[in-house]
Amino acid sequence: MKIKTIIDLLEAEVLCGEDMLEEHVYSACGSDMMSDVLAYVKEQAVLLTGLINLQVVRTAVMMDMKCIVFVRGKNPPEEVIELAKECGIVVLRSPERMYVACGKLYENGLRGGGVDEE
Amino acid sequence: MSEPIQFHFNIDGEDFTSAGKASVQVKKLLRQLSFDADTIRRVSVAMYEGEINMVIHANGGQADVIVWDEKIEVILADTGPGIPDVSLAMQEGFSTAKENIRSLGFGAGMGLPNMKRYSDDMKIDTVVGEGTTVTMSFTVPEG
Numbered sequence A: 001m002k003i004k005t006i007i008d009l010l011e012a013e014v015l016c017g018e019d020m021l022e023e024h025v026y027s028a029c030g031s032d033m034m035s036d037v038l039a040y041v042k043e044q045a046v047l048l049t050g051l052i053n054l055q056v057v058r059t060a061v062m063m064d065m066k067c068i069v070f071v072r073g074k075n076p077p078e079e080v081i082e083l084a085k086e087c088g089i090v091v092l093r094s095p096e097r098m099y100v101a102c103g104k105l106y107e108n109g110l111r112g113g114g115v116d117e118e
Numbered sequence B: 001m002s003e004p005i006q007f008h009f010n011i012d013g014e015d016f017t018s019a020g021k022a023s024v025q026v027k028k029l030l031r032q033l034s035f036d037a038d039t040i041r042r043v044s045v046a047m048y049e050g051e052i053n054m055v056i057h058a059n060g061g062q063a064d065v066i067v068w069d070e071k072i073e074v075i076l077a078d079t080g081p082g083i084p085d086v087s088l089a090m091q092e093g094f095s096t097a098k099e100n101i102r103s104l105g106f107g108a109g110m111g112l113p114n115m116k117r118y119s120d121d122m123k124i125d126t127v128v129g130e131g132t133t134v135t136m137s138f139t140v141p142e143g
Helices: A001-010 A034-040 A054-062 A076-087 A100-107 B021-032 B037-058 B112-119
Strands: A011-014 A028-029 A046-049 A067-070 A090-093 B005-012 B060-066 B071-078 B119-125 B131-139
Touching: A001 A067, A001 A090, A001 A100, A011 A076, A028 A100, A034 A054, A034 B037, A034 B112, A046 A100, A046 B060, A054 A067, A054 A076, A054 B021, A054 B037, B005 B021, B005 B037, B005 B112, B021 B037, B021 B060, B037 B060, B037 B071, B037 B112, B037 B131, B112 B119, B112 B131
Parallel strands: A028 A046, A046 A067, A067 A090
Antiparallel strands: A011 A090, B005 B060, B060 B071, B071 B131, B119 B131
């Protein structure tokens, strides 16, 4: 799925990374617990979350993610956007709630993907 | 073994927003040194969890990263409260982090288990009241 498609599906606005919207992503995860993202996820490309602090961006960097979606229309502080820009990560904001946002992406073919099935 | 490259970081314990800065830096350095993506991810995620732990529990500390061609070692040393029961702390889900930390997305009791999972070897030296040193080793796959 192209990042552009995520924008359409989630009625999202682009907070940074406009030049990367044509890139493809193959998996996603949704969580407000960054430790869970770091534990159960590998090769994920999209992180949906309701948290809006700097650790969200750093977690995405650690996991080589390409795109962060802030759900529930949350407005991250400017420093979060700045760090994401610096790290080359697309940041989107969607008015949808987490469950619905994840559901819409899943329904349209973006699956959990590389979840570590131990 | 070839001469290692060493990096040292001071982990600021005062400010949670800066937690993880050193790990992001290490990730960049390892990329510049052309390690494979999987190794870089394992090292940086494990170090990131350790760095967060030091900020949450020990008011910061020191991080050393020693890089050989075939092995990477991360040593995280703090002078915090120590870990009274290491086997309990290693259990997934066990956490002594406060509610304010949980609201920031950490403190789920996954830090140490994640560090163990991502490293090839992990050693914890801890003395209650004196501090904790965690040493993690990562084997770099050949080729």
